[in-house]
Amino acid sequence: MKTIGARLDLVDDGKVIISVKLKKNMMQQHGFGHAGVTFSIGDSAAGYAALTKMEEHQEVLTSEMKIHLLSPADGKILKAVGSVLKKGKRLIVVKSDIYSIKDEKEKMVATMLGTMVPSIVSS
Template sequence: MSETLDLDLARKVLAAQPFSVLLGARLTAFGDGEATLELDLREELLQQHGFAHGGLLGYAADNALSFAAGSAVGSGVMTAGFTIEFLRPAQGETLRAHARVIRAGRTRAVCRCDLTTVDGDGVTTLCAVAQGTIAVTEPTPETERDAP
């Protein structure tokens, strides 16, 4: 049976991911089918033109999508697949990935994620969008009951 997740527990889950720790990722919001993940855009995370590397955006989308699903269906989740569309180069001080559940069922959750950058003045710029399917590996009593 899955445990109920809150922001503190979700942050512990993130901290248990060595790659997330290496990147310096942090959860700034979590709950009610939504999650926000942020990373500081430091030099070693950029590509040769000075923009955030596309792999970094993919990582942020993947994790934000999974955390959003986890906030709706419990901690037993795993990414089944996602797509990402890059809209403009990601540059600024912070990369923010905000994901939300569109539909959660017994075995899958479909989520969307907006990836924005935040500059030093607090101006946000949408740089990519992603959609993902998250597999529910440990259904909760709520998802069992609400499943079609």
């Protein structure tokens, strides 16, 4: 996330918000925010949301993630709201909704659904 200048705006139990200011090198050929950036912050927000449900010695890994691109990201900022839908012993089902912000108005541009797998941190 450091590479694209994303920031954590909220970390709560089962919920994380990440935002990024879109720069010229993050745009696709038509001037909209690139789907790769959208996916990246959505996956991270969902993963960090899952991490809030884990023990201190645990991490999570993305097992699978599906994205539905709903509308062009035509704003100056992208915001991903990640949340945990269900935490099980072996799998954590997560979602992330991504919004484009333009003139202080939010428009949902993508929604994601995925599965995280708990992992033990090795020293």
